[in-house]
Amino acid sequence: MDLGDTYEESDKLTIMPLNSGGLPDQLLYSDRDIVASLDHIDTIDFHQELEVNGIKFSAYHAGHVLGAAMFLIEIAGVKILYTGDFSRQEDRHLMCAEIPPIRPDVLITEATYGIHIHDKREEREARFTSLVHDIVTRGGRCLIPAFALGRAQELMLILDEYWDNHPELHDIPIYYASQLARKCMAVYQTYIYAMNERIRNQLANNNPFCFRHISNLKSIEHFDDSGPCVVMASPGMMQSGLSRELFENWCTDKRNGVIIAGYCVEGTLAKQILSLPTEVPTMSGQMLPLKCSVDYISFSAHTDYQQTSAFIRELKPSYVVLVHGEQNEMLRLCGALQREYEDDETCRLEIFTPKNCVPVNLRFRGEKVAKILGSLAHSAPKEGQTISGVLVKKNFAYHILTPGELPTYTELATTVVNQVISIPFTGSANLLKFHLALLAGSVETVSQKSDNVQYRVFDAINITWRPQQITMEWQSNPTSDMYADAVQNVILRAAMQGMPPRGLPHLIEPNKEQFRSALEVALQDAFGIDCLEEEIIKPDANHVIVHVDSHVAEVNLCDLSVSCKTNPRLEHILQVMVNRLNHCISAM
Structure with a gap:
């Protein structure tokens, strides 16, 4: 029996349950989908910003397991912080979750533990080692169901140090029974510098993950079940696999003990035995008496209420979306946060607790800023100046440039018809x-x-x-x-x-004063009396200044040209008006 295969099969059954008929097409995803996704994976370092199709991503330490990251996502100026699983409490090897140096608009965070508050690290470690010590010294076997990554390494650090300080326990073996955990150990032994300062300081003397008193159990056939021992086995909730098999072998002996060291989901054996039933079901459906001791100590690297509340107070988001939690715990956390912040003027929260597959719709009003590129940016704009160009939107960025510079600054090609x-x-x-x-x-x-x-x-x-x-x-x-x-x-x-019978009439050159009078009447009729003011007509009487809204246009009475630097459309309208007026007067 290969423990790695057992764990992998258990994982598949947990994550992708089949329907009652067991049809493969009902799986959420297949192995082929996993392989295909590899081509779409980009690597990113902590505190690095990566942009994909206009969406910006930044990673921050989450403190949950080695390499766990929170992601800050910026979409069109809206900042969303997705914590995933995170912890604000530093433990033996992991640093605590960072607080990003920005204020997100939306915080999506876990509600795993609701309003529960974890014990202090020193207290829970002392209680844990005391329980293990009691079980093995009374001749029992200690089973610690644990996930292969994260808490297993934390517990091994604690046990290895405790065994080192207690020579009387050196003859009692400690095993971790998981192929995946064994592979994870190689990663932990390599990435020491991604852990907290305590671990990095220990590296000067020895690698803390090269354990002296803990060994890997390759398979159940290699296990000598003849005396007191400590076994960490996966999966952590004992729904199947080696941890379930060992539990069924040991639960009928009162000398033995089980220590649940992490979060348990309703409906799992780990959750069931916490209520200390007299009997428990086996995988085959038989009932066994529960005589071994059962204890719960939370070593979970999930945030508790105090950590979550303090995290929110630091960030002051406008919206909080609670995910990853049972409904009751999530609603309790939502209610507690609303009560805590209802009178806080500095942190107005709107909290959402969506069910699975239910969207959350939020509205944001952000300013759209366009950057001016190319020749339009050669000189600084002046107050009230109108800039004409092509507005180009790529992803969530806006740029203004001349049509002729489109091929230079974009992938667009220009054509002339x-x-x-x-x-x-x-x-x-x-x-x-x-x-x-x-x-x-x-x-x-x-x-x-x-x-x-x-x-x-x-x-x-x-x-x-x-x-x-x-x-x-x-x-x-x-x-x-x-x-x-x-x-x-x-x-x-x-x-x-055709040609008029009397030939073409002669076009009369209009009198300048006559034309000015007719033009002023036409302009005031079109744009209102206020568009012309005597004091802004130039003294040489060769120009007429026209005010339309915030734009100023100038009509040259000598060549009948029109100039408006701030509004080309107004310039065209006035030019057509001047030309038509000139035609009317010339034909008279």
């Missing part, structure tokens, strides 16, 4: 230019030949006239597309109307 439209047109180039001038005000002649004339309007749309056809070209964007629609409508209207 050039639009080309051909429109049948039988009119002359002059007819086309006349209608374009009515729309845009200013028409730039790019090139002119007898059979090919190219115009440009709005500094964006190129129009090429050829006999019987007009071609429009522009770089597509929301503004240019809007201008292109207007130009296309003008061309179609000109094609339908």
Whole structure:
């Protein structure tokens, strides 16, 4: 019988119980799932920050077992501390759980022991060694059911030191009977520097995990069950395995004793014998008389009420989510914490005790901060300045940059869409230019030949006239597309109307003062009387200053150009208004 196989099978039965039919497809996960998960595991050191898809992880010592970690998780600025199993009490080899140097928004913590308070370490160690001493000196066998990792190593340190100080016990053997515990011992002997200062100081003389009075029991066949001894065997709750087998062999002898040294779940044999029944069931269903002594000493490396409460007081989270505990213990802990903190103005707690598979919904209002990158960051922004760019969100980070710099700072590629439209047109180039001038005000002649004339309007749309056809070209964007629609409508209207019978009318250059008066009326009608003030009109009378909300725009009466540095959209709206007003006055 291999103890490692027994423990492994016990673990599977505990973690992944089959349904009543024992169907494999009802397992929570399979061996294949475990192997597949290995490709998604990243290693992290304590106090190191690791970012995965915008979620930040930091690990802190939890003090539960060697290597146990609490994780601080930051998602979009919300900080969540998940303690897992933790202990704030330093023992013989482990440091206590750390207090992270931040205030988490959410604390997810265990409620294993509810409102119970552990004994002091010195008191429980003295009681433990006294019980073991009494059992073996009366000729009995001492069974200590223990999990392979964590408490087993703590108990072995205590027993090895006690045996060292009591020569009369040297002839009584101590065994730890677990293949997994044996493998764990190699890890403990290696990672001494991950333990507390006491263990590290002992290393100067000897490795404290190289025990002098404790040996490994490879299998039940190698066990000489002929006299007093101490055996630590897994599993800790005696639901199966070697600890259950030894218990069934020893429980009928009053000289023997069982010491339960850790947490017990309802429904397990370890929990059942604490009530000292007269009989106990065997694995085969038979009943055996319980004559051996049964004692309970909590060496559990789980936090108690005092540790949990002090931990919460240090961190002052807004929300506490209690997990890992029986319902009654969890509700007792919740009630005690609410009573303790109900009048504490510095620590307002909202506590949740969700059942398995029940989500907890929390709402957070955090500020979204965008970093400016590239050329937009070359100069410091000024108060009231509007910055235009592309807002890029990656995971939970925001950046603002120019469209042309997207390939530099992101994995995004930029493309340019050039639009080309051909429109049948039988009119002359002059007819086309006349209608374009009515729309845009200013028409730039790019090139002119007898059979090919190219115009440009709005500094964006190129129009090429050829006999019987007009071609429009522009770089597509929301503004240019809007201008292109207007130009296309003008061309179609000109094609339908043709040349006026009396020829093209002459466009009159408007009087500057006349134009200013008409513009002021139009602006006040569109944006309100307060948009224009006499004192902000420049003395040279060549400019009109327009205030719209917090933006300021300037209209040049000489070339009819509009400038607004803080709002390009307002600039376009005003430019269209100026052009249309100019067309109306020019045609009069």
